[in-house]
Amino acid sequence: MIAQVCINYHDANVDKVFDYLVPTHLENSVEIGKRVYVNFGVSNRIVEGLVVGIKQTTDIEENKIKSVLAVIDKFSVVSKEQIELAFSMKNYYALNLGEALSLVIPPFVSSKQIYNICAKKHEENRDLDDDLKKLYESILKKPVSVNSKLVKENKEKIIKLFLKGLLEFDLKNFDIKEDSEKKLPLVEPDYNLTEEQHKALNSIISAFDEGGYRNILLFGVTGSGKTEVYIRTIQYAIEKGKSVIFMVPEISLTPQMIENVQSRIGNKVLVYHSKMKSIDRLNSWLTARNKEAVVVIGPRSAVFAPVKNLGLIIVDEEHEPSYKSEKSPRINAVEVAQMRAKINNIPIILGSATPSIEHYFYAQKGRYFLCMLKNRINKNLPEVLIVDMKKEILEGNKSIFSRLLLSEIENNLKKGEQILLFLNRRGYSPIVICRECGYVFMCKNCSISLTYHKEGYLKCHYCGYKEEYRGVCTKCNSRYVRQYGSGTQKIEEEIKAYFKDARVLRMDSDTTSKKDATEQILKKFREKEADILVGTQMIAKGLHFPDLTLVGVIDADILLNMPDFRSRERTFQLLTQVAGRSGREKPGKVIIQSFNPEEYSIVFASKHDYESFYVQEMKLRKMMEYPPYSYVVNFVTVAREQNIAKRGIEHVYAILKEYEKENDMKIYGPSENPIFKVENQYRYHILVKFKRAGQMICIANLIKERYNYNNASLIIDVNPLDTL
Ligand SMILES: Nc1ncnc2c1ncn2[C@@H]1O[C@H](COP(=O)(O)OP(=O)(O)OP(=O)(O)O)[C@@H](O)[C@H]1O
Numbered sequence: 029m030i031a032q033v034c035i036n037y038h039d040a041n042v043d044k045v046f047d048y049l050v051p052t053h054l055e056n057s058v059e060i061g062k063r064v065y066v067n068f069g070v071s072n073r074i075v076e077g078l079v080v081g082i083k084q085t086t087d088i089e090e091n092k093i094k095s096v097l098a099v100i101d102k103f104s105v106v107s108k109e110q111i112e113l114a115f116s117m118k119n120y121y122a123l124n125l126g127e128a129l130s131l132v133i134p135p136f137v138s139s140k141q142i143y144n145i146c147a148k149k150h151e152e153n154r155d156l157d158d159d160l161k162k163l164y165e166s167i168l169k170k171p172v173s174v175n176s177k178l179v180k181e182n183k184e185k186i187i188k189l190f191l192k193g194l195l196e197f198d199l200k201n202f203d204i205k206e207d208s209e210k211k212l213p214l215v216e217p218d219y220n221l222t223e224e225q226h227k228a229l230n231s232i233i234s235a236f237d238e239g240g241y242r243n244i245l246l247f248g249v250t251g252s253g254k255t256e257v258y259i260r261t262i263q264y265a266i267e268k269g270k271s272v273i274f275m276v277p278e279i280s281l282t283p284q285m286i287e288n289v290q291s292r293i294g295n296k297v298l299v300y301h302s303k304m305k306s307i308d309r310l311n312s313w314l315t316a317r318n319k320e321a322v323v324v325i326g327p328r329s330a331v332f333a334p335v336k337n338l339g340l341i342i343v344d345e346e347h348e349p350s351y352k353s354e355k356s357p358r359i360n361a362v363e364v365a366q367m368r369a370k371i372n373n374i375p376i377i378l379g380s381a382t383p384s385i386e387h388y389f390y391a392q393k394g395r396y397f398l399c400m401l402k403n404r405i406n407k408n409l410p411e412v413l414i415v416d417m418k419k420e421i422l423e424g425n426k427s428i429f430s431r432l433l434l435s436e437i438e439n440n441l442k443k444g445e446q447i448l449l450f451l452n453r454r455g456y457s458p459i460v461i462c463r464e465c466g467y468v469f470m471c472k473n474c475s476i477s478l479t480y481h482k483e484g485y486l487k488c489h490y491c492g493y494k495e496e497y498r499g500v501c502t503k504c505n506s507r508y509v510r511q512y513g514s515g516t517q518k519i520e521e522e523i524k525a526y527f528k529d530a531r532v533l534r535m536d537s538d539t540t541s542k543k544d545a546t547e548q549i550l551k552k553f554r555e556k557e558a559d560i561l562v563g564t565q566m567i568a569k570g571l572h573f574p575d576l577t578l579v580g581v582i583d584a585d586i587l588l589n590m591p592d593f594r595s596r597e598r599t600f601q602l603l604t605q606v607a608g609r610s611g612r613e614k615p616g617k618v619i620i621q622s623f624n625p626e627e628y629s630i631v632f633a634s635k636h637d638y639e640s641f642y643v644q645e646m647k648l649r650k651m652m653e654y655p656p657y658s659y660v661v662n663f664v665t666v667a668r669e670q671n672i673a674k675r676g677i678e679h680v681y682a683i684l685k686e687y688e689k690e691n692d693m694k695i696y697g698p699s700e701n702p703i704f705k706v707e708n709q710y711r712y713h714i715l716v717k718f719k720r721a722g723q724m725i726c727i728a729n730l731i732k733e734r735y736n737y738n739n740a741s742l743i744i745d746v747n748p749l750d751t752l
């Protein structure tokens with residue numbers, strides 16, 4: 029038996045796997061996912077490694093192969109399935125194995141803080157010298173924590189005892205919290221499923237019963253009762269003894285959803301995300317590993333929850349960009365969820381009111397199964413009106429608010445109904461300009477203009493750089509400095525000036541940085557302690573307020589102006605989502621302000637017409653050969669010095685050129701990134717479009733292997749969400 033071992037598996041730079049012979053006496057204890065001691069390198073030092081594969085043969089000559097020396101873990105630290113997932117990610121995203129493993133192995137496992145070293149009783153006499161014997165017997169009496177002083181001071185002796193097969197890692201005794209305080213009485217809804225919901229549920233259940241990997245796109249308009257379908261599916265899976273992973277875009281924005289699920293499924297619900305307290309995360313991790321038939325709810329990282337007997341994955345709001353990691357490794361949790369579903373041979377539900385263009389395309393092609401919920405539960409989608417802001421200005425209205433929006437706000441306030449004002453930009457003003465010399469106040473570290481905040485400072489929304497605002501030009505010392513454009517702070521201020529008695533709340537990342545702040549703002553609004561909620565995309569999705577009947581979109585053009593091929597898709601999605609907050613129980617209205625009122629993404633969003641948007645957008649994608657008509661990889665090189673980043677990208681270009689002829693690919697660039705400098709690092713990129721997924725993966729991995737200009741780091745972004 030041969031074990032494939034990854035040495036230093038927690039190091040992101042590690043990428044190799046080595047073959048080791050498993051001696052007969054260890055054959056029963058060596059398993060995928062356990063750590064082992066092996067000899068490594070010319071000096072044969074004893075190092076720790078993780079078993080990532082087992083096979084029967086090897087290419088290494090018999091007299092050259094080294095042996096596994098000892099098994100460290102009593103139980104696997106990571107399942108075979110998760111290691112398989114790590115290899116899939118490694119391949120698809122061109123990652124190092126270490127990077128991929130670090131995603132599936134939580135930090136408390138790599139740092140070993142949750143393990144005790146325990147002694148195994150030994151049957152035969154293993155001739156220990158007195159020192160070792162003393163240590164062994166003390167551990168036999170009482171296991172010691174891996175990071176205890178005793179272990180640190182006796183490292184070599186401990187390893188000797190391991191090599192003799194006398195010690196092993198065992199999980200410390202954790203009392204798994206049953207969360208009994210949180211146990212809410214289970215409720216059942218007081219309504220029956222609509223016919224559409226029934227149909228969707230039945231299709232999903234039969235896919236579940238049949239088993240097999242399958243994508244199900246649950247395309248349901250806003251307020252069509254997708255949640256109810258998810259919940260019943262989960263109940264069904266749990267009854268059948270299977271576990272479910274239920275992914276939501278952002279945990280802080282989905283308290284309602286979690287409460288909802290908890291109130292129906294009870295203490296089988298586990299919350300799992302990387303921002304929770306490590307003890308809570310550990311608790312969820314242990315419970316997921318130990319308990320049968322649980323539901324794990326969480327954002328991105330929930331896709332790695334170590335559940336056993338996984339039967340179903342649900343991804344709510346599958347189109348949300350927050351599933352994609354902005355930092356390396358740039359995985360997309362939706363794609364990873366698909367990999368995991370495939371490995372487990374189970375169905376995955378992708379739910380959305382505005383499916384991503386690619387997924388809808390696959391549904392059209394029959395690759396995904398399509399379930400539709402075409403109607404709102406209350407039958408009425410809100411009426412949406414577009415206001416041409418060019419016309420407003422021509423007619424003498426210079427305010428940020430159109431006359432129509434103001435009069436509708438007034439109406440709503442009179443009726444005592446609530447209002448949402450959406451602007452996808454925080455702070456007070458996004459641009460500060462000197463009118464004397466024309467200087468635009470820029471971040472010191474990024475090629476980004478600084479945003480003025482009312483508290484008297486300027487801030488970079490990319491790197492967080494902050495400076496005091498003195499109202500004096502940095503360049504020419506003139507006092508003739510002005511702020512342009514509006515952010516949520518300014519909207520809040522101005523709306524209060526228009527409607528003195530209105531109670532206004534603001535929700536953006538400035539007002540929600542403190543723990544629980546989001547929940548408190550939403551609670552206040554839900555309990556009608558406020559009339560108007562101003563906010564960024566945080567308020568655009570998932571929320572359900574019965575008395576909310578007016579949504580105002582202050583500036584629909586912000587996303588459109590992004591230099592990115594998905595900007596129209598984002599605009600359509602965001603407008604549809606935010607419009608969907610209005611009139612969920614009573615008739616509602618939406619007012620969209622724009623300088624491009626004929627733009628098709630805005631027009632079709634106002635008509636709730638996904639289909640027409642899709643048709644129009646697909647024409648453009650086809651013409652421009654963008655996904656789903658191609659597979660895209662963005663290669664970015666990053667360095668503190670401009671010419672080094674440039675040289676880096678030239679290396680990438682040279683390698684790409686070698687493959688251009690034999691592959692169906694098009695190379696765009698190299699060029700400077702649209703945002704050239706971020707956090708003092710210069711960035712160049714090359715965008716490559718491939719006709720075939722297989723070639724994309726192959727070339728991305730070849731570039732990763734061959735790129736060796738270490739001065740500039742290389743980011744490979746497979747299927748990027750933006751190319752800024
Ligand atoms: N069959 C039903 N009969 C009556 N009410 C229902 C039914 N199904 C769901 N509801 C209610 O309808 C409301 C909207 O449902 P839900 O929030 O699930 O919609 P959604 O499709 O997830 O919307 P969005 O995409 O906008 O988040 C909820 O208050 C829910 O309790």
Ligand SMILES: [Zn+2]
Pocket residue numbers: 471472473474476488489490491492493707
């Ligand atoms: Zn910055």
